[in-house]
Amino acid sequence: DVKVTQSSRYLVKRTGEKVFLECVQDMDHENMFWYRQDPGLGLRLIYFSYDVKMKEKGDIPEGYSVSREKKERFSLILESASTNQTSMYLCASSLWLPGLYYEQYFGPGTRLTVT
Amino acid sequence: TQLLEQSPQFLSIQEGENLTVYCNSSSVFSSLQWYRQEPGEGPVLLVTVVTGGEVKKLKRLTFQFGDARKDSSLHITAAQPGDTGLYLCAGIWNQGGKLIFGQGTELSVKP
Numbered sequence: 001d002v003k004v005t006q007s008s009r010y011l012v013k014r015t016g017e018k019v020f021l022e023c024v025q026d027m028d029h030e031n032m033f034w035y036r037q038d039p040g041l042g043l044r045l046i047y048f049s050y051d052v053k054m055k056e057k058g059d060i061p062e063g064y065s066v067s068r069e070k071k072e073r074f075s076l077i078l079e080s081a082s083t084n085q086t087s088m089y090l091c092a093s094s095l096w097l098p099g100l101y102y103e104q105y106f107g108p109g110t111r112l113t114v115t
Numbered sequence: 116t117q118l119l120e121q122s123p124q125f126l127s128i129q130e131g132e133n134l135t136v137y138c139n140s141s142s143v144f145s146s147l148q149w150y151r152q153e154p155g156e157g158p159v160l161l162v163t164v165v166t167g168g169e170v171k172k173l174k175r176l177t178f179q180f181g182d183a184r185k186d187s188s189l190h191i192t193a194a195q196p197g198d199t200g201l202y203l204c205a206g207i208w209n210q211g212g213k214l215i216f217g218q219g220t221e222l223s224v225k226p
Binding site: 004009035040041042043044045048058090092103104106107108109 | 119121124148155156157158159160163203205213214216217218219
């Protein structure tokens with residue numbers, strides 16, 4: 001069974017802290033994604049990665065960085081957490097098949113609160 | 116920048132009613148997906164539509180892709196409380212697999 005796991009379901013951090021969100025997939029997928037989800041805004045792409053050590057900025061990368069040292073693991077880093085980064089963070093993975101559509105498999109999400 | 120407008124944002128109906136959710140864009144997509152998200156979980160893919168004019172059925176759910184591949188609709192017949200959730204449309208461009216999501220439609224079906 002396909003599985004994407006995220007390190008925490010709930011996280012509370014203080015302003016200015018460095019925050020690491022971890023995501024692991026067991027499907028040998030090339031693509032991995034980090035989104036944030038806010039009410040009324042849908043899912044917005046923060047960063048994505050096509051392969052190990054490769055990363056591309058999404059639509060809202062400011063204040064975030066990512067790391068992909070192994071194919072199965074994609075980490076999202078908040079260098080200095082701020083209250084406007086309070087949100088639900090979703091990780092996803094998918095195959096990469098040029099010219100074909102594919103399904104993104106999502107983790108359960110991490111609800112991050114920055115106080 | 117490609118945008119997907121989804122409507123309505125909220126829908127509260129009684130069990131047994133029919134409903135339609137719309138997803139519109141000014142851009143042409145190579146394909147479009149519909150996801151459903153339950154509270155506390157990530158979105159799960161329901162369907163992918165690829166060809167303009169395509170209609171796909173999944174039990175009581177009917178998905179349609181517009182002829183020009185700029186819009187899509189999700190129709191639910193005889194809604195049940197188990198259909199409650201957030202429905203998201205997502206457009207795909209052949210640019211490395213990125214999805215652009217609509218804002219979502221929060222559906223509540225009351226018994």
